[in-house]
Amino acid sequence: MVERILSIQSHVAFGYVGGKAAVFPLQCLGYDVDVVNTVNFSNHAGYRRSGGSKTNAAELNSIFESMEANELLSPTRLLTGYIPGAEALTAIGQLAAKLKKRKPELIYLLDPVMGDAGRLYVAPDVVPVYQSMLSLASVITPNWFEAETLANMTLHDLASLRKALTVLHKDYGVPNVVISSIPLTTWLADLLPSNIRPPPEEHSDHLLCMSSSWSATQEKPTIHAGCVPLIPGYFSGVGDLFSALLLGQFKPEQGDHPDGVTPLSSATSHALTKTHAVLTVTYKYSETLPPDERQASDEEKDDAEPMRRIRRMRGRELRLIQCQDIIRGAELAELREMHPWIGLWDI
Amino acid sequence: MVERILSIQSHVAFGYVGGKAAVFPLQCLGYDVDVVNTVNFSNHAGYRRSGGSKTNAAELNSIFESMEANELLSPTRLLTGYIPGAEALTAIGQLAAKLKKRKPELIYLLDPVMGDAGRLYVAPDVVPVYQSMLSLASVITPNWFEAETLANMTLHDLASLRKALTVLHKDYGVPNVVISSIPLTTWLADLLPSNIRPPPEEHSDHLLCMSSSWSATQEKPTIHAGCVPLIPGYFSGVGDLFSALLLGQFKPEQGDHPDGVTPLSSATSHALTKTHAVLTVTYKYSETLPPDERQASDEEKDDAEPMRRIRRMRGRELRLIQCQDIIRGAELAELREMHPWIGLWDI
Numbered sequence: 001m002v003e004r005i006l007s008i009q010s011h012v013a014f015g016y017v018g019g020k021a022a023v024f025p026l027q028c029l030g031y032d033v034d035v036v037n038t039v040n041f042s043n044h045a046g047y048r049r050s051g052g053s054k055t056n057a058a059e060l061n062s063i064f065e066s067m068e069a070n071e072l073l074s075p076t077r078l079l080t081g082y083i084p085g086a087e088a089l090t091a092i093g094q095l096a097a098k099l100k101k102r103k104p105e106l107i108y109l110l111d112p113v114m115g116d117a118g119r120l121y122v123a124p125d126v127v128p129v130y131q132s133m134l135s136l137a138s139v140i141t142p143n144w145f146e147a148e149t150l151a152n153m154t155l156h157d158l159a160s161l162r163k164a165l166t167v168l169h170k171d172y173g174v175p176n177v178v179i180s181s182i183p184l185t186t187w188l189a190d191l192l193p194s195n196i197r198p199p200p201e202e203h204s205d206h207l208l209c210m211s212s213s214w215s216a217t218q219e220k221p222t223i224h225a226g227c228v229p230l231i232p233g234y235f236s237g238v239g240d241l242f243s244a245l246l247l248g249q250f251k252p253e254q255g256d257h258p259d260g261v262t263p264l265s266s267a268t269s270h271a272l273t274k275t276h277a278v279l280t281v282t283y284k285y286s287e288t289l290p291p292d293e294r295q296a297s298d299e300e301k302d303d304a305e306p307m308r309r310i311r312r313m314r315g316r317e318l319r320l321i322q323c324q325d326i327i328r329g330a331e332l333a334e335l336r337e338m339h340p341w342i343g344l345w346d347i
Numbered sequence: 348m349v350e351r352i353l354s355i356q357s358h359v360a361f362g363y364v365g366g367k368a369a370v371f372p373l374q375c376l377g378y379d380v381d382v383v384n385t386v387n388f389s390n391h392a393g394y395r396r397s398g399g400s401k402t403n404a405a406e407l408n409s410i411f412e413s414m415e416a417n418e419l420l421s422p423t424r425l426l427t428g429y430i431p432g433a434e435a436l437t438a439i440g441q442l443a444a445k446l447k448k449r450k451p452e453l454i455y456l457l458d459p460v461m462g463d464a465g466r467l468y469v470a471p472d473v474v475p476v477y478q479s480m481l482s483l484a485s486v487i488t489p490n491w492f493e494a495e496t497l498a499n500m501t502l503h504d505l506a507s508l509r510k511a512l513t514v515l516h517k518d519y520g521v522p523n524v525v526i527s528s529i530p531l532t533t534w535l536a537d538l539l540p541s542n543i544r545p546p547p548e549e550h551s552d553h554l555l556c557m558s559s560s561w562s563a564t565q566e567k568p569t570i571h572a573g574c575v576p577l578i579p580g581y582f583s584g585v586g587d588l589f590s591a592l593l594l595g596q597f598k599p600e601q602g603d604h605p606d607g608v609t610p611l612s613s614a615t616s617h618a619l620t621k622t623h624a625v626l627t628v629t630y631k632y633s634e635t636l637p638p639d640e641r642q643a644s645d646e647e648k649d650d651a652e653p654m655r656r657i658r659r660m661r662g663r664e665l666r667l668i669q670c671q672d673i674i675r676g677a678e679l680a681e682l683r684e685m686h687p688w689i690g691l692w693d694i
Binding site: 011013014015020024027028030031032033034035036037040041042043047049050051052053055059061062063064065066067069070071072307310311314321322324 | 358360361362367371374375377378379380381382383384387388389390394396397398399400402406408409410411412413414416417418419654657658661668669671
């Protein structure tokens with residue numbers, strides 16, 4: 001089968017977030033990618049000022065309708081990311097429903113880009129629209145805050161983690177959930193099997209990634225987890241890159257391996273490995289820049305001198321182009337394996 | 348020097364023309380590419396119906412101004428392609444002038460996308476704006492009709508060809524002119540040196556590509572030419588791909604070789620080789636499609652049955668993703684060399 005991905009997310013002229021972080025890697029992996037831009041901005045929001053415009057629902061529908069009329073709307077995979085506003089998101093939800101109805105085997109990775117670190121950065125009326133779309137998704141990739149928002153609960157202990165996964169899988173009908181870049185709090189680290197858990201004194205220097213697959217024939221979801229060393233500082237577009245690599249390498253037709261590896265855990269391992277490798281290269285590059293382009297994050301100083309923030313952002317744009325051999329797999333990085341999280345449901 | 352290209356051209360969701368034909372190849376060649384979209388359409392105009400919207404001059408300026416304010420506007424190379432309307436083109440011309448003034452060594456490839464085969468497909472008031480921008484360009488890549496339009500004369504014999512090149516180089520101040528995909532009429536074939544000219548019975552099965560470099564220290568331009576076999580049928584985006592590959596592989600700092608190869612002729616050889624290889628793969632692919640997706644071009648039948656045209660267009664979208672090893676140079680195609688066109692000025 002010829003694979004073709006429809007990617008619907010933001011576009012920035014400079015740098016790598018949204019579609020700019022997702023499309024090139026997917027092309028490198030061999031996919032033809034149809035690209036619909038939900039915004040056309042000069043740069044990402046982290047710079048604090050940007051120019052350009054958003055694509056409204058009418059423009060999106062005009063693009064979808066012409067693609068449909070021209071028989072250009074038959075992707076095998078769908079990827080959606082940042083979509084500003086409930087009206088545009090609703091239009092994209094209707095498209096996803098149509099594509100899924102027409103082709104039930106469509107692999108839809110929905111990245112519910114809504115906020116981070118306790119803060120919503122989309123309008124609140126976007127949340128219920130995302131919730132209504134979850135049943136269409138094959139895979140979702142919320143961050144920790146987005147998982148809390150979708151499941152409508154705070155994750156603070158084993159019981160709430162179990163409950164949230166159950167809500168996402170069983171109530172909302174999502175077969176695959178991947179949460180990456182999870183700050184490894186003590187309670188979470190304590191839950192991890194010993195082969196996944198970093199040494200206690202290094203907990204806070206790691207991020208956790210967990211994947212959870214569930215089908216109606218299973219009583220409990222299959223959970224995998226892995227830890228990666230934390231790279232200091234904030235980098236934009238990492239989640240967009242991760243989601244794209246996850247979708248590009250997800251091969252559900254391969255089924256579960258006898259050793260416990262599932263299609264989701266395998267794709268997550270590869271996406272995590274490549275994303276971490278790109279981020280490492282980006283971090284090392286940013287460290288070679290002149291001092292005023294690599295000053296530490298400091299909101300107060302940044303607010304007093306906006307160019308300070310802007311130069312740091314510019315120096316931390318993902319080194320995607322320079323890492324294309326890593327993305328393509330021609331240059332191998334050590335595989336960051338996901339391990340079965342045995343016992344999560346039994347403790 | 349870290350190289351960075353600013354590409355300003357059209358965007359289509361499906362298929363490969365404009366930025367979709369140019370950006371991925373440039374990224375494969377290792378360039379960070381800043382991407383400003385002059386239109387956001389569902390598909391290229393050859394399908395005859397498309398949805399989406401054009402980016403107006405105010406939106407373009409908003410993007411440029413924010414990039415400028417954020418110190419994100421320092422490309423080493425500039426690539427401009429299809430720009431609908433004189434107002435948007437004027438905004439881009441002003442940007443090009445500013446970039447060139449700030450960095451005189453900026454390499455600007457201006458592709459004056461205006462029409463083909465005797466037909467203008469932009470508004471006529473675009474032509475003088477392009478003419479006013481020519482002095483900013485390092486390289487221009489008009490097709491035959493566009494060269495005629497810019498020089499404001501019909502090319503029908505040796506004298507008019509010499510005159511047009513003189514006008515473009517000396518009156519408009521363009522150092523490098525490349526005209527590709529020239530139908531090899533008899534008078535043109537007769538002018539070619541024997542090592543470039545195809546056998547007489549095969550003239551019409553070839554296209555001519557010519558490159559012409561000139562600097563103020565030279566009395567006459569240095570002309571190179573090469574022929575490639577004609578691939579039957581019409582394919583969109585070929586010129587956009589060719590221009591991108593030409594810009595990406597143009598290394599003026601290398602200077603002329605003793606054997607007569609110039610930076611322009613060398614870049615043209617490589618761009619021609621890769622473009623022809625991609626087109627060959629695309630043609631062979633289109634020949635494997637079901638009969639109703641590969642019917643011959645026939646305006647009358649297409650008008651009676653629009654889906655006939657649409658399916659042919661879809662089957663002839665460039666196979667860029669499948670040809671990425673060719674573009675990258677990892678998979679070598681036989682080099683289609685440009686040869687010095689000795690005697691053009693002496694005959």
